[in-house]
Amino acid sequence: RKEVEQDPGPFNVPEGATVAFNCTYSNSASQSFFWYRQDCRKEPKLLMSVYSSGNEDGRFTAQLNRASQYISLLIRDSKLSDSATYLCVVKRPGGYQKVTFGTGTKLQVIP
Amino acid sequence: DAEITQSPRHKITETGRQVTLACHQTWNHNNMFWYRQDLGHGLRLIHYSYGVHDTNKGEVSDGYSVSRSNTEDLPLTLESAASSQTSVYFCASSERGNRGEQFFGPGTRLTVL
Numbered sequence: 001r002k003e004v005e006q007d008p009g010p011f012n013v014p015e016g017a018t019v020a021f022n023c024t025y026s027n028s029a030s031q032s033f034f035w036y037r038q039d040c041r042k043e044p045k046l047l048m049s050v051y052s053s054g055n056e057d058g059r060f061t062a063q064l065n066r067a068s069q070y071i072s073l074l075i076r077d078s079k080l081s082d083s084a085t086y087l088c089v090v091k092r093p094g095g096y097q098k099v100t101f102g103t104g105t106k107l108q109v110i111p
Numbered sequence: 112d113a114e115i116t117q118s119p120r121h122k123i124t125e126t127g128r129q130v131t132l133a134c135h136q137t138w139n140h141n142n143m144f145w146y147r148q149d150l151g152h153g154l155r156l157i158h159y160s161y162g163v164h165d166t167n168k169g170e171v172s173d174g175y176s177v178s179r180s181n182t183e184d185l186p187l188t189l190e191s192a193a194s195s196q197t198s199v200y201f202c203a204s205s206e207r208g209n210r211g212e213q214f215f216g217p218g219t220r221l222t223v224l
Contacts, residue, residue, distance in 0.1 A: 004153065032211045043201055043215035044154070087153070091211040095167070099211055101146075101153035 001026050004090050009106040017078050021105045023088030024070045032091035033064055033071045037084045038104065044087055047073075078109045113138040115216035117202050123222045130189040132219050134202030140214075141207040143185040145169075145177060147198040148218075154201065160185055161207070192223045 005024045013019045025033075033050035048055065050062040050071050061074040071090075075082055088102035115136040124130050136143065141162045146154040156169030158177040166177050174196060176188045189196055199220050203213040 034211065041218075043217050045215065046212050049212065089211070095159075095161075099156070099213075101155075103151065103153045 003027060003100045004088055004102040006086075006088050006102040006105045008103060010108050011105065012108045012110055013078050014110050015078055015080060017109075018074065018076045019078055019107065020072055020074045021086055021088075021107075022070050022072050023090075023102055023105075024068075025088075025090045025100075026069070027090075027092050028066075028069060030069075030090045030092050033062075034089040034091075035060075035062055035071075035073050036087040036089055036101075038087055039084045044101075047086070075107075078107075080109050080111060083107055083109045115202060115204055115214060117200075117216040117219050119219060120217065121220045123224065124192050125224055126192060126194060128192050130192050130221065132187045132189075132200055132202075132221070134185045134187065134216055135183050136202075136204045136214075136216075137183065138204055138206075138214060139182060140204035141182070142205045142213075143179070144203040144205075144213065145175070145185065145187045146201045146203065147171065147196075148201060149198050157187065157200075158185075189221075192221075194223050197221060197223045 035047040036044040037047045038044040054063040059076045063072045085104040085106045087104045092098035118133045144159040145157040155171045160179040202216040205213045
């Protein structure tokens with residue numbers, strides 16, 4: 001089983017829709033979780049950290065479910081500019097060699 | 112504004128040649144990283160450094176080396192380029208002791224013929 005798994009998509013959604021992605025992780029000792037956004041042929045950029053209590057940043061909500069070992073990203077009122085690949089990142093205890101990037105979920109927001 | 116730059120942005124080379132990719136950051140971050148990104152794989156860690164004169168091997172370090180002589184720079188060297196090293200390479204940096212958030216450079220697209 002891969003350490004971090006994501007549905008590659010693509011998720012094709014109309015503008016204004018709500019869309020959610022999940023990401024599962026295999027190591028129960030994982031301690032830090034993030035969502036990054038990557039536009040085509042560009043570098044990944046941190047979208048948000050994921051906290052145990054869940055957190056929200058505008059239209060974006062991230063949640064952590066430790067019991068089922070997954071994190072989620074909810075995007076409300078999708079904009080065309082949200083079209084990108086969303087990378088799930090999980091860090092186990094220890095140094096940065098313990099950071100694992102998922103392969104990403106592609107989102108395409110359609111006019 | 113602080114940033115990370117990489118050069119060159121595109122490089123075509125031949126099998127067996129030595130290639131060096133540059134990474135320069137003005138964040139004054141202690142931690143620096145090199146990743147490669149290939150279709151079907153997430154970003155994979157090649158080498159990383161926690162500070163000047165410190166270097167560590169990552170998941171896919173064979174055929175690559177790095178050196179850290181100052182805070183700002185972490186050049187990545189391919190000792191003898193192979194076609195399997197055709198990839199997009201990203202440099203990243205982060206603050207000491209943070210939870211894992213990293214800032215990435217714009218990437219270098221390397222083709223080995």
